[in-house]
Structure formats: C-alpha cells, structure tokens
Amino acid sequence: MRALTIVTVLPELLGSNGDAANARVLAQRARWAGFDASIVEVRAAADLPDQIDLVVVGSGSDTSLITVRDILATMTEQLRTWCTAGIPILAVGTGWELLSWGIELGDGTVVEGLGIVAGRAVPLPERATDDIVVDSKFGRLVGFENHARGYTGAEASPLGKVRSGTGNGAVAAGTGVEGLVMGNLFGTHLHGPVLARNPALADHLLATAVTRAGGEYVPGERAASVDAIAKAGRDQLAARLGLPSE
Template structure:
C-alpha cells in the first residue's frame, strides 16, 4: 500500500562537494529516503554557500574531507557559523562525520605540530593519533550497537558525551567513540553510517518529525533495507569474533 504524502522534511547536505571523501554526504539521501518510505515528503538540499540555504531546515548532514583540504573546508564552513549555532541551539538534528565534525570543534592538532582553529561550536578538540586508524569499528551505544569503518588520523578529547563505548577499533582514542551534544552527533563512522545503522537514522528522523508534528510509520521498504544493513553489520561482527545481532 502506498502511503499518502504529508507535509515534508528538508535535509541540508552541507558542502557535499568538499566534504564527501568517504561518501558521507549520502547520509542525507538515507534520511530523505527513509522519510519517503514512511509517506513523508522529503528533499535533500545541497548547500555550498549561504545563499543556497533553504527557508526551513529540518535535518543537517556534514561529511568528511581530506587533510589536504582542511583549511579550505574550515574557511568554507566559517560563513555558516551563525546559522549552524542556531541549528544546534534550536535542536535541529545534525550529523557530522570525520573532518566535518572536527572542524566544528575547538580545533585540530596535526601530527606536524600545526594547530588549526575550528568553529568552536562543539566541545572538544581533535588531536593526532600515534598511527592512522583504518579498520572496522564497533561501538556500544545507549541501546544499539553501531558498526562502521573508520579512516582517520586524529582522536577526539573533551566531548561532553560520547556516542558510545568502543568494542573494537580506535574511535576517539580513549575507549569511546564520537560526540553527542543535544541533537548533534559527531562520529568517525563511515559506511555511510546511517545506511549501515538505520536505527541512528530513525532517531534523527524521529526528532525532526516530532518538531514538525509529523507521525512517521514504519514501512516494508524500510524493513527490507534494515535487514540488509543488519546482515552487513553481522558479517563484520562475526569477522571480529563478536556475536551477531
């Protein structure tokens, strides 16, 4: 049965040309598609300059970039500082991955001793790891296990609250992974993370729907996608010697 569309959601993909090294800008498409499967209209708006910003923003996705583009990415993000601060203060669900997350923090300390100022919107700071982390990562969240792939040269300190406890991988470098502040999520998980962990996508969608007074029913399409994601996560879990979900 096809559900009748209802007034929808606007998902902003911030700087998707610059911050999409690991395909993380696709997290915006995951959010929009899961909303559509539930009969809610949803659009993804690629935002490259402040002039591209839509009148209404319900969810925001920021991907990861390369270290060679760190200054360029930081300077491209700077014009969005005020609006991003408003999103965070207003409870708009925001997902930032990798360097997109790091650049929203107090700053980055690179292996060569260089320090790069961040936007200072998120508590904490990214600091160089002894070795680059490139492996599967498993995280025990509040009530869900998240699995993805990490590819980063820096850990993270000073997060108000982590996404979860590390089961396998490097994460922040202190036994935990990610940063949570209100409806903001920062993470090292690629995959894209919302495709591999649809429970996390549904949490973000639930927050956005509640804010707009929308009801998001489950759908057969989402169930099928969830089964595929679960099988992919279980392959990683078994390979790492962990129990399957």
C-alpha cells in the first residue's frame, strides 16, 4: 500500500495545548502498524499536497482568530472536498469552531466561520478549564478542556456523552454532550493531545484512512504498551473524579 500523508494545518498558530502533535501520534501509530507515513505542515493553500489521507486542525488563541480564519478561508474548497470524500479530519478547539457557522465572542462580536459544519460557538457562563471524561462508541475519552465557548446548533451526532466536565455546554451534570461527528470529521474540545490519551480514537481515524487507501489497519505490537499507559491514565483520572474504571 502507498504511504499515508497526514496534513497538519497551521501547526504554529493552531498548536496550543499540544494539539498539532495529534499528527505525530497518527504517524507513529501508522508506522507501528507497518505503514509508511509522512506529515505535511500546511501554512498556506499552496502547501497542500496532491494526496491527503488524514487532516489535523488544532486549536489556537483568540488573538489569532481572524488571522487563522482568513488563511483557512483560502482552503475552504479543499476542506469541503475532503469532508465530502470521507477523508478523516480531526478539528480541536478553535480549529473546530472556525469550521462552523461562526464564533460569538464575549463582547458580542461575531467571527464568521467557514460554514463547513453546522452549529456555532457561543460564550459559556464561565471558562471551562478542567479535566473532562466522555463516554463514546470509541470507549472512554478523556482530556483537558480549556475553552470559553460551548457549541450549539449542530445537526451532526456528538462525539460522546459527558460524564464529568463541560463539553459543548453548561448543562445539568451527566446530561451534556461533547464534540461533533459529521461523517469522518471529528470536532472536540479535548486537549492532551486527545489522540495520545485516547488511542482508540486515533486507531479509528487510521483504520478509516488505511481502508480508503486500499489497506487494512491492525495496531502494531509496540502500540500495546503505550495503550496500557494511556488506559492507566484514564483510570486514574476516573478514580479521582469518583467514576468507575473502564
């Protein structure tokens, strides 16, 4: 099978909280599974490679929202094409918000998004800065959330149900949801980076990409020890929050 190409978009501007490192997680797990994988750092539309198998859009600061939005806007057609084609896309934090209809800021102004996914980011009563635990079809997901906005109006499925934390909005404990899944596009508030702490989600993205490229993905033996460490971290967090282990 041909080598996988993993695109990370604006890694300097969208690399807060280690989010750009999700591309490195995908590349390493692909190599452990026996596939060649390269990471292409895209800072402008001209940098986009001809062949793309996975895309990572990380999170950045509000001070660079307009700058990032304007750069991403030059790639809107490509992003829409990737979504339609089923290329796996992971969008975290403000990267996800900028793919939406728009971002409502605390002062009432609105930053127009690219309109690729339904919904919009809206201010939370208080900034969410804490650990988050989510139940999903990929098993338990954990991360650290650090965001001033929730998410509303999504017409897609959530990534999972919040067991502890804020996720997409401040609602009654145990009833909230986190993230968005639209086809093979995954939006989330989870930092950590999310794929290092939750390898099952990374493997789902990789399996999708490898299948599209004509192969079959099976996690490599070297992934087992890393996965055990990640699971221990999730169980430790769950115990601290009074939740059962996986």
